[in-house]
Amino acid sequence: MGGRPEMTSRVTSSVLLNAGLYLRWAIESGPSPSSHWGYHKEMETLNPTSIQLEEKLTPYPQKSAQSLMSTHRIDVFGILESKFDDMALNNMLRVRFQGMHVVNNFHLSPKGRIFVLWNPLVVDLDVIGLHEQYIHVRITCRRTQHTFYATFVYGLNTICQRRLLWNDLISFGTTCREPWMLLGDFNNVLSQEEKLGGLKVKNYETKDFVECINSIDLTDLRYIEKTIQIFNMWTLSDNFKILVRNNWKCRERGTEQFRLKHMFKRLKKPLHELNRNNFSHISVRAGKAKQELVALQESLLNNDIVTDGYKDVRHKAERLLEAERLFIAQKAKIQYTKQGDRCTKFFYDLIKRNNKRNAIVALTKSDGCTTTDMAEIANEFIIHYKSLLGSKVTTTNLHSDSLLDGPKVQSDEWQNLVRVPTRAEVDAALFDIDNDKAPGSDGYGAFFFKSTWHIIGSDVSKAVFELFRNGKLLKQWNHSIISLIPKMAATSSVNDYRPISCCTVFYKIISKMLVNRLRQVIGNLVDGAQAGFIEGRSIVDNIHLAQELLRKYARK
16 A cells, blocks of 8 residues: 555546556546555566556546556456446446457446456456455456466545445455455545645554554555656747746755755646646647538538628637647657658657557566566566676776876866856856757756746856855756666667666756856867867778778878
8 A cells, every 4th residue: 555645536547457467557637645556565466566556537537547547458357436326337348449359347336436447368257256345256367377366446535434345354364374465545535645745644544544454464555756847839839938937936945956856846736737637638629620620611611601700710710720730749859850840740750660669578688588577577677777887807007197298278278167156157058958858857858948947047046156156966856767778679688778867957958058168178188199089080080091091001
């Protein structure tokens, strides 16, 4: 069981990937404050991997659920508080989920509390118990014959009502000898730390839940907050700059870098509200706006009457279509398309190709054995890079006299290297960064900085000036995401991947400024024989020189 930020959700989906060996959890607007998942200690024999997936299922929940299952190859899918009846559920199965089997507890609750879908071609699912607050099943993968129990839970609202749930879980948990996974919305929390805002949680409210977890020895699959990307399409909103200006403030005391980090963190919540209200399901929104514009244009052709709303409809369609293009281009990381290109199928194909190429589904270990276990794959990479970064090698001592004999940085040059920069230098460094470069751990990209520079530029510059004055960089700005990039199409071992660091834009600005300053002196320090990595020189020159020498070597 684990803590969750407090967010409300109308549709909560608990989904099980690949016949239960992978767990995913999707909800309407983020994690629920009382939603938990756990697994019995013997579940470790199956080595399940838990992943947090935020997927907005409204305003088209059935279509979104179908897309979610298709994209992630989900074979068991549980939905809570669907508000369906038997007729609505059967209609959905006929239209959206043909071939899927279903079990529900609708006859025990008039509100359509829980139903579970599964693919009978991949898994065998036996219903062990039905209750108003849970559906308890036994799942067997038909390919591997791995078996475990799963309980989809949706707790009732009062303490007394939930005691029936705790008693049933304890009764089953004390006799269970096979792997067991619980997931869903328990309508409760384990401690105050799991609740954000609202009234404080009293001990008597959590007592029963805590005792239940402890008595049946459940292990919490803790929620890990994912890096949330800031999308370029948000800048197209008419309220975007107003929203940034109104929320760009910090009441915290501290260094300029600390205050800057706090302001960016504070800005995320209103930005995600903007996304939810204006850009969620952007392809669907853009398609509807385009259809509305086409229908209005056809009406104008037939009636030859210009309506007052035509300009607004056209502006809305153009804005949403451009937002869709920006969103998909950013996800696909396309650098070479023109501004007007809107071939969304091309973009989507590239996204699928990139996801497939970057996925590490199998790896050949150092002993020659191939593994598909995610934990073993991760451990293999950790061992490999620890051996590279943590190894000690005996080297000869560097003689300082050899440095003094060579070219040196002059007094005026080193003073220029360490001086406090100007605002113009900070501006030049930022606008030299490509708009679509991968963001760092905070999710903000260069395009966001450039679009709001007239609002945030002063505070960012103050933080940069502070760094050059005291020589200290806040550790949060120094954090980076290590991403593994395949070197070739067919990858099999750790050596077939190269790591790159996705740094924050603030870090990139500082790096650009240092590079610009070093560029002015590096040419005088490096010997002319060094052809590579110096501006104005090319390593190809030495290759050509060697070829010319060899070609003419036999001449007398």
